[in-house]
Amino acid sequence: MVPNGWERKPLEKVAEIKTGVAKGKKGLKDPIDVPYLRVANVQDGHIDLSEVKTIQIERHQLERYSLQVGDVLMTEGGDFDKLGRGDVWQGQIAPCLNQNHVFAVRPNKQVLLPYFLAALSGSSYGKTYFLSCAKRSTNLASINSTQLKEFPVLLPPLPEQRKIAKILSTWDKAISTTEKLIETSKQQKKALMQQLLTGKKRLVNPETGKAFEGEWEETTVGAVASLTAGGTPSTKHAEYWGGNIPWMNSGEINLKQIYSVEGRITALGLSKSSTKEIPQNSVLIALAGQGKTRGTVAINRIPLCTNQSIAAIMPDKEKLCADFLYFNLDSRYKELRSMSTGDGGRGGLNLSILKAVKLLTPKLNEQQKIASVLTAADKEIEVLETKLAHFKHEKKALMQQLLTGKRRVKVDEMEVA
Structure with missing residues (x-):
């Protein structure tokens, strides 16, 4: 059942599906090197630009294949849990292309917002569809452009899409912030280990109130x-x-x-x-x-x-x-x-x-003090990882409700106008 006031249409009716550039083409006329995104760059909910490679295309094809801000990038295959994963391209690199194993979906923004589509395709609703029609092999699955075009997109009114995307982005920020805190805490612990376990940094002996002394x-x-x-x-x-x-x-x-x-x-x-x-x-x-x-x-x-x-x-x-x-x-x-x-x-x-x-x-009491400091650092990381797991679980549950209309959001009259 489609929620009251919503529509459901095949993706091809509300977006343009653009396939990417294939590697290894020979005999190119007037070739140029252009950055391009591989499957490894397109993660679930974010674009990883830590390693971006280049590909050769003919100069006159640059405009045709270049990504635009607001394109929703989706992978055609991989592990079961990665099928259809993706995020919205924000123009971080210009020009930039997509490989032929990555789809660029360009929504008609009059009826479908990019962030709403990215959330829908990455939700249980989207993944259930992609797995239902995917070609499967051992631990791997893939979809083709025809199956992607037939993806049944749920379409709330634009103000409702906007409100849903805004709510989910708040959770994304909390998740991203926590992930950064975890990474920072791990790096701090690593630096602390390098100092404490080699004696470069000496801790305070609680019995004397002064730094530990003596040769190791x-x-x-x-x-x-x-x-x-x-x-x-x-x-x-x-x-x-x-x-x-x-x-x-x-x-x-x-x-x-x-x-x-x-x-x-x-x-x-x-x-x-x-x-x-x-x-x-x-x-x-x-x-x-x-x-x-x-x-x-x-x-x-x-x-x-x-x-x-x-x-x-x-x-x-x-x-x-x-x-x-x-x-x-x-x-x-x-x-x-x-x-x-x-x-x-x-x-x-x-x-x-x-x-x-x-x-x-060092002496046993200094060993124990070092261990207690590093244990505390581990506990801090553990608390953050538990918090991150909670955020991801809550967001997933919320996505399932909001993106299928089981739970409706209130839209201000000004937003509708």
Whole structure:
């Protein structure tokens, strides 16, 4: 049902759909290099201009293919969740073209506002349509210009479109501001780690009210901690699985702070395999794993067992603070990966390598103070990320109501006029 006072029309009736320029054309006459937008530039709700490449076209075609302010850019394909994603072009670069895998939709602004169309296409309503007619393969989907032209656009009166777009833009600003705060906080934490974990910046000792003093000691992980690797109970024995003992696989190390894991093994599974019980607040490192997993560091906040692709480092509590070690090794991800044996993606770390990793450590009370400061920085980032998730959830719910007319907005008489 179309809401009272609204219309529904195919996109081609209320907008011009312009396809982009294909790469690799040869024999061009009077060619010129022009910036152009690829699929990677067109994100869901924003245009990423961090890397803009150029393409050659014939000079006389420049006006025909150039983007105009107010064009709505949409991708023809990609991952399921990226289908039809896009945003409004604001003329950030002029001239600028779009690749043939990116559609430029030019709305008739007498009946359809660009920001309303961008919101509608990116909403559940739009994505449901695009997925219903998309050509699918493993994890990928694509639409063609014919399907895009048939997209059934819901058309409230212009003042209502304007009001809806204004409401959603307020949420977009809140989301954008929070994302920038998160990025700033992460950069600040990174700089803080570089200073605190190397002794370039000394914190105030709460016992003396003065900055910590004294030389830091150079040691190795193996000299101040014990290490062990995990194991996996045989999956051929059902009685080894489904018990009460948490068991962690290497993929879960990306959680960083481990408060819960999916796997469970029985006491029999523990006794019949090489896995071991790891006390809480041990530092975990992925010895192997696909992609970027190898070298990733986490800390377990619960006792658990792990598979054989994870090493556990259990600090000597009189010499080494577990959280200090966690932050130290977490800041050295690239260094740890470079220590891997083997070649390419098949390389791995082992206990001997980890035992030899060098550490520069202050006295225990300074380690604890450094860890508490960095933990506070993590908490700040966590609060912002929770806030961001809330904003995105609220905006998504609001979009579903406003863009389909389930919830109507009040429009002032002056706006109608």
